[in-house]
Amino acid sequence: MADVAHRAGVSVSTVSRTLRGLPTVSETTRARVEAAARELSFAITRSASSLVTGRTGRVAVLMPHLESWFLSATLSGMAPALRDAGLDLLVYSVTDVQERADFFDRLPARRNADALLVVSFALSPAERARLDDLGMPLVFVSQHAPGRPSVYVDDEEAALRGTRHLLNLGHRRIAFLQTADETGFAWSSKNRLAGHLRALTEAGIEHDDDLVMSVADWKGSGMAAAVGRLLSLQAPPTALFAETDDLAFRLLAALREANIPVPGRVSVMGFDDHVMSALMGLTTLAQSAAELGRTAVRLTRSVIDDTDGDAQRHIVLPTELVPRRTTAPPPAGA
Amino acid sequence: MADVAHRAGVSVSTVSRTLRGLPTVSETTRARVEAAARELSFAITRSASSLVTGRTGRVAVLMPHLESWFLSATLSGMAPALRDAGLDLLVYSVTDVQERADFFDRLPARRNADALLVVSFALSPAERARLDDLGMPLVFVSQHAPGRPSVYVDDEEAALRGTRHLLNLGHRRIAFLQTADETGFAWSSKNRLAGHLRALTEAGIEHDDDLVMSVADWKGSGMAAAVGRLLSLQAPPTALFAETDDLAFRLLAALREANIPVPGRVSVMGFDDHVMSALMGLTTLAQSAAELGRTAVRLTRSVIDDTDGDAQRHIVLPTELVPRRTTAPPPAGA
DNA sequence: CTGCTTCATGACAGCGCTTGCAGGCTAGAA
């Protein structure tokens, strides 16, 4: 910056003011400084300005991993919104126990970002407390947190509508499949199941434990095993509601392996509206991950700027049932 | 840090030395300082140390977007490797022309990260020059850059093997589909096509322009149009080689719409080995995005630390043909 | 012409750390 000042024949203060767009700089000076900055390809050292202002110009995002479509899509929605706000994106992907302990022990986000967005991350009470003590704006995404701004969809309501769709088609034995994963999506999982069960109750159908299944090793052979168990029940389900589209895809593959026609013998429904769902013809409950990301950024900006006001806002985004090829009335005999 | 120093009854210098693990601190002092730091949940202000050391503890990644499986998976491979190195991950997703101009104009990565990883990002000569002038370590991922460390697969060789596979099955009319996108994957695209053509030449098959197709609006209706054009040729292809699995999925969906059996009437091959490919039974050329990410980080670390040595290394990762259900010999009549 | 205001600019302190240097302390050698 000193170089720019020298080249433009002004003081560093003036360069600073110019580059930050403050109004107290004359037109002629501003032009000279900008020219000099451009000629020298000057880029500000954020560390230095952060040190003074306390603002880092960065936002941290905490996610359980980066592998699922949903999380990528959320991130993808955030990126342009952050760019528009002049904020950089710092990503913390915290997956295993070790990483997790380390993250909450060292709190790397502290004073290293202006806000922390927590996305689909099931926190223990201790972890939650740790974040609260961080003394920085927190925004929860795809999960809700009492007392903190959050953006999410109403998973329970959505699942309720999903199951109603199956009921309306005539299904009476509907299985619900969830992942046995500990990490991550606990919120959604619980709420979706709750919605499903509520729909069954509404319809006067008795709950059957055999029809709620946690699939271990769902990325491996677990799904085939789950399908085997379900179809060997005395009264097998005619419809399968998978907690996420990712899970539904594996389910479809397993059914295909087993030569079980969809929706001829069983209907399948997912949740998310993954990019591939349209291609696969999967009936699902659509939520917009990108919109979730954008909204989260909007909320973040207002929290950073206001220091209150929206600080407690909870925004619930809509979901939509998208009927496709994988759901149909149950087979005649069932 | 002053607080910690006060609580531990030592000077800030000593706290600094302790926290950085320098050996010139006595055991007893170290213990006291660490206890104090823990009690106060002290987390260092990186801005301040960056200002002194010139190191930010951050690595920037430049990507054309965050939406494709491939880029997410690469990022996903980088994250744990960076964490192990104690580096934070800064993501710049630069998609449209405006963002692009802005990025190269403002050079936000400059002095804001210790290295810049450029992933699948087709640079204009001016942009490349701009990055070279940045004066920071550059690592190219999934693309090669003369004079700079790079990690990538040999797209040409891989595509060559892919096409050979189709030839070996008996196909003679093989179409190659690529996206008409300008942004992004230019490198791979060109090289994969080159490999495909080389295999044809090897086999003594004359090149036919009609069989190389750039699909505009491939996420929309473009694919159906492309399929229509190919199948209305006087001598339609019996095999379709899609530049990426993402493209192949759309292709499969379009063929399904059109009631064209795969591989009964046409064979389909992709490139990448997307997570969904196994589920879809898509024959493809597997490359490990995660390994690409990990390797890139390894390279980055060595470049940051050495200031030379590995600075010019090019690492070529292996690819592997994974034959699945979508490829078979051409139909008898063809 | 004087005195006051307004506006543009420069000087300078300091943000929270790191690091070279000086100094105090202990221990062993003379």
Added chain:
DNA sequence: TTCTAGCCTGCAAGCGCTGTCATGAAGCAG
């Protein structure tokens, strides 16, 4: 005991910016 050699530790000078305050120039009313 005195001296030297290590160890640890504290002091203080910045790193590159921002923001407050002071300064000078220019404009204007009286």
